[in-house]
Structure formats: structure tokens, C-alpha cells
Amino acid sequence: PGNPGYGEERVRAWASRCDALHANSLLLLEEIRPFHERVRYCPNGVDPEFWHRYRDRPDQRVTFAHVGKPKARKGYPLVSLTSLRLDVPLLTCYRTAHNALPPSHLRELYNDAHVQIVFSDKDGTPCVGLEAAACENAIVSNHIGNMKEVLGAGRCGVLIERTPEALESAMVWCRDHPEDVVAMGEEARRVILREWTWEIQAEHVRKLWREVLS
Numbered sequence: 001p002g003n004p005g006y007g008e009e010r011v012r013a014w015a016s017r018c019d020a021l022h023a024n025s026l027l028l029l030e031e032i033r034p035f036h037e038r039v040r041y042c043p044n045g046v047d048p049e050f051w052h053r054y055r056d057r058p059d060q061r062v063t064f065a066h067v068g069k070p071k072a073r074k075g076y077p078l079v080s081l082t083s084l085r086l087d088v089p090l091l092t093c094y095r096t097a098h099n100a101l102p103p104s105h106l107r108e109l110y111n112d113a114h115v116q117i118v119f120s121d122k123d124g125t126p127c128v129g130l131e132a133a134a135c136e137n138a139i140v141s142n143h144i145g146n147m148k149e150v151l152g153a154g155r156c157g158v159l160i161e162r163t164p165e166a167l168e169s170a171m172v173w174c175r176d177h178p179e180d181v182v183a184m185g186e187e188a189r190r191v192i193l194r195e196w197t198w199e200i201q202a203e204h205v206r207k208l209w210r211e212v213l214s
Contacts, residue, residue: 019212020036020039020040020211021035023041024042024044024125024146025149026146027148040207041204042204042205043125043149043196044201045199045202046197048134048189048193051107051135052135053111053135057113058112061178062114062115062175062178063090063112063114064079064090064114064171065112065113065115065116065132065137066080066093066116067094067109067128067132068094073120073122074120075117075120078167079119079167082168082171085168086172086175088175093105093106093109106131107135110132110137113132114138114181114182114185115137115139115140115174116129116132118144118147119141119162119167120142120145121144122144123144124145125145125146126141126145126146126147129147133189133191133196134188135189138158138181138182139151139157139158139184140167140171141160143161150188153191154188155183155187156187156188157188158173158174
């Protein structure tokens with residue numbers, strides 16, 4: 001819904017084949033409610049034992065990270081161009097499924113960074129947001145997927161509109177408030193442990209399966 005690649009008729013036809021639908025964010029939940037009478041909220045989680053901070057950052061300047069496919073829909077190249085204009089450090093990993101790097105590479109990147117940027121217009125759950133938060137990165141994100149839920153649970157990031165001006169303003173604020181950024185990252189980790197581990201989120205999936213199979 002709302003995506004040019006998926007018209008309402010196509011979504012309705014797909015939904016009619018299902019006994020139930022699940023949405024991995026509250027935003028998506030509201031979008032698909034009109035298409036099925038049985039829609040349940042099953043958010044994704046993250047493994048905080050793997051995704052964690054295990055060393056200090058090598059650069060004490062506020063360092064940004066941006067991870068995803070090298071496509072405009074994910075914020076490429078706008079994030080890179082903004083970092084160049086502001087002269088702030090930016091770590092990137094622009095890959096697809098065909099040349100993906102192992103998770104340990106991303107964990108290393110998150111450990112180098114202070115702030116993870118999510119700037120996508122197509123995402124159910126930006127997994128990089130959860131992974132980076134678990135590694136004590138503050139999050140700068142537009143209103144996409146479950147990012148509003150994560151950022152609304154504590155002072156662990158900045159929620160922005162998906163505009164170049166909003167992105168630049170958020171990056172400038174982070175650059176100029178390094179102590180606040182570190183505190184946000186620490187709070188992000190606490191939010192993950194409190195609400196977004198797979199152990200916690202699996203209960204939503206269990207409830208869905210029990211309901212469908214009963």
C-alpha cells in the first residue's frame with residue numbers, strides 16, 4: 001500500500017490467499033488492516049549478544065554510518081553528499097544480496113560509529129537500525145518501518161522527515177553535541193535490551209501461530 005510497485009488490487013488479491021497477515025511495524029499494521037480481517041503485529045528483533053559494543057571508537061569525532069543497497073530509495077547518494085558538505089566522518093557499506101558482507105563486518109562498522117543513519121522510503125523493519133542501536137549507536141531516521149517505535153521508547157535518536165534539509169539539520173546537531181550522542185547510543189542499547197530482543201519479540205510470533213492453527 002502506498003508503494004507504486006504494489007497497487008491495491010494486487011495487495012488485496014495476495015491477501016485473499018492468506019488465513020492471516022502479520023505486520024512487523026505499527027506503521028505497516030495500519031496500512032494492511034483494510035485488506036484482511038485477521039492482521040497481527042509481529043515485530044522483528046535483534047540478537048544483542050552478537051550485536052554489541054566491544055571496544056572504544058577509534059575516532060572521537062562524531063562518526064556517522066550508513067548501510068544499505070546503493071539506491072536512492074535507501075538514501076544513496078544523498079547521505080554521502082551531505083557528509084562531504086558538512087565535513088563529517090561517514091562510514092558506509094553499500095552492498096546487495098549478491099555481494100553482501102558477513103555480519104561481523106557490519107558489527108565492526110557499528111563499533112566505529114556514533115550515529116547510524118536510516119533514510120529509506122521502503123522498509124518494514126530497517127534491521128540496520130536495530131543492529132546499530134544494539135551496538136550503542138544513536139539513530140537518525142525518517143518515519144519508516146519500526147523506527148518511530150524504537151526512537152519513541154527512549155531518548156536514543158532523532159526522528160526526521162525524509163528531506164535533505166532535515167537530514168542535514170540532524171547531522172549538524174549530532175556533530176555539535178557529541179556527549180548527547182554518546183548518551184543516546186547508550187540509551188539505544190538499553191531500549192533494545194528492554195523491548196527489542198528476539199526472545200521478547202518471538203512471543204508475538206508464537207501467539208500468531210497458535211491463533212492460526214487453533
